[in-house]
Amino acid sequence: MxxxxxxxxxxxxxxxxxxxxxxxxxxxxxxxxxxxxxKQELKRNFTMIEVFGIAFSIMGLLPSIASTLAYSIPSGPAGMVWSWFLASMFIFIVGLAMADLGSAMPTSGGLYWWTHFFASPKTRNALSFLVGYSNTLGLVGGLCSIDYGFALMLLSVVVIAKDGNWAPSNGIIYAVFLGCVICHGILASSMAKIMGKLQTVFVVMNFILIFATIIALPVGMASKRNDAQFIFTEVSNLTLWPRGWTFMLAWLSPIWTIGGFDSCVHMSEEAANATKAVPYGILMSIGSCWLFGWILVIVIAACMSPDLESLVGSKFGQPMAQIYFDAIGKKGAIGLMTLLFIVQFLMGLSILVAASRQAWAFSRDGALPFSRYIRPISVRLGHIPFRAIIFCVILAAILGLLCLIAPAAAQALFSLAVAGNNVAWGTPIFARLVWGQHKFKPGPFYTGRFSVPVAWTAIIFLVFGTTLAMFPVGGPNPVPSDMNYTVVVNGAVWLGALTYYFVDARKWFTGPKITLNLxxxxxxxxxxxxxxxxxxxxxxxxxxxxxxxxxxxxx
Structure with a gap:
């Protein structure tokens, strides 16, 4: 040298x-x-702990578990417990593969930037374009699913207060959802200067809720707790799928819950010491959810009613609300469900911050429609992508209209985030392995000789997770009201992005641009x-x- x-x-x-x-x-x-x-345009307000905090806040462990119990309860208590442990293990492997890349090349648009860097000359522009759109949709889909879950939780408190004698219409659910999205847009814009510090508060709130639940449920069910054999070996099947596949569908709960770790990548340009903050933020957030999530599902399995159908079909509209109600009564259920939807609200705020950074980075490279209008940074509000925040809010409001169709259509918001992000995570890892391994220069964090086998394992799991997200939860041959619309929505986005690229964007999209001043x-x-x-x-x-x-x- x-x-x-x-x-x-x-x-x-x-x-x-x-x-x-x-x-x-x-x-x-x-x-x-x-x-x-x-060039540096955003202010690096986030420490390593705060980068971990935003990912952990987005995962919002207990609210996410509560929002996805409909996927895991049908497989029985053992299905809940072991699906969490096994899926989390594979998600951690995906995190290791992404941490290698995030430490080496930390940038807000990391996923599509890495794809363009590692892919072959013939494929790099098209794949980068696809990943950018899939990741943007996946993050906004995550915002939609979180805020939809918030709406259901908030309204479940009203249903509990009315002793189950009232049920919200789809229109009311959407109205609450829309109000939540708009509030997130206002807060993400006005509180940007302290957003990093707030992540610590959000993490504390999450752990308060976790420990309150771990203590309250066993105490409330002291004389009626389920035994270890029920928790760890009892397998059920409330679907029309074979029992083994129902167990696999239960993996969707941890897959969706532990799905916000790429937010660490999107916060790269606002993180101090990013080459270390990004990988450790990814792994700390996944590892925390793996451990504490497993403890939580064991506690829930120990304290829930053995009548699983009564939980899935609860008059409160939320299995977790029924579990709280059975254990600690009406007032206790209202109290913990209130804390639950507050934490869920904080999740939505954190993921909007991450989604807006991805949208901003993609618009910086001219790939989104109206990029010149989305791309400017607001100095007055603290060097943040204010217009990208508004763009994500509008897109979420449009996607949220699925709430008005039917509950099955609204559930597509959950698997929409899974499928969109899995494609976005897997493509750069695949491009590195197949075309660009010789170009990879490790950063401070590196898995060494295990890097390649870890990456291949991650690819296999992500392909499986994407396929899993497309299946109707209830069983084969679904009617329209039970259909999983993920394949329709994601298929339209993936096909639309590639069509847009080959018809028009290939003429002007050449990948990431240089923004350094001459x-x-x-x-x-x-x-x-x-x-x-x-x-x-x-x-x-x-x-x-x-x-x-x-x-x-x-x-």
Missing amino acids: SETSPDVIQKDRKTSHTAVDTGLASEEDAEQLAKLGY DDLSESQERAIVDEGIDVKAESGTQNVPLAKEVLKDG
Whole structure:
């Protein structure tokens, strides 16, 4: 390796000094981002613990388990318990594969950036385009499913208070959902400067709810708790599928719950020491949910009614509400369900923050419709992508209209997030293994010789999870009201994105753009960008670079 002269080193720090002088980032973080072709535009407000916090908050362990009990209860208590343990183990392996990439190349648009970097020249633009759209839809679908779950939980409190003598219509559910989405948009825009600090509060709230449930349920069911044989060996089947497949469908609960870890990647450009904060945030959030989620489902299995059909068909509209009611009565159920929907609300706020960063990064590279309007950063609100937040809110409000069709259509919001994100997570890992392994340069976190087998295991699991998300939960030959609409919605997005690319976008979408200023692009940074796979040419002292224009700023 040739030595670098002091003059070049000094010149190489221009971009990082710009970021430091404006208080956006440290020199190290700004230089790391410059190697990927981007200048620092967002403020790095998030520490490693806060990056973990936003992922853990999005997962919202107990609210997510409560929202997806309809997937796991039909397989019986043993199905609930062991599906959680096994699925979480494979999700952790996916997290390891993503942590390798996140440590090496931390950028907000990481998933589609990595895809473009590792894929073959013939496929990179199309695959990058597909991943960007699938990831954006998956995150907004996650926002929809979280806020739909919030609406059901809030309304279940009303149903409990009315002793089950009232049931909300689909219109009322959508109205609550829409109000929740709008509130998230307002809070994500107005509280940006303290959003990192709030993640610590959100994590504490999650653990308060977890420990309250772990204590309250066993105490309330002291004389009626189920024994260990029931918890760990009793398998049921409340569907028309074979018993073994009903057990596999129970995996959808942990797969959906532990599905927000890619938010760490999307917060890369707002994280201090991102090469370490991103991978450890991913693994800490998955590991915490694996452990505490397993404890929770064991406690729920120990304290729930053996009459599983009464839970799935509860008059309160939520199996968890029925479990609370049976254990601690009306007032206790109202209290814990209130805390539950509050934590669920916080989940939605955190995932909107992550989704908006993905939408902003994708619009920065000109790939979304109306990118020039979505892309500007608001300095007045704290260097945040305000318009990207509004874009995600509008898209969520449109997707949420599925609530008005039927409960089965609304359930597509859950598997929509699973399928969309699985494709987005798996494609860059696959591209690295098949086309770009020789280009991979590990970051501070690296799984070493296990990296390739870990990545292949992750791919197999993600393909399985995507297939699983397409199945009707109740059984084969569904009627329209029981249909799983995920294949329709995701199929339309994937086919639409590829059609859009080959008909029009292939003429102008060339992958991630360089946003470094011409004056700030030094010789050594130019070489680093070439090493990262972005085409930079210098002719007669003039840099002929596919540079994006200076970021427009509103506010």
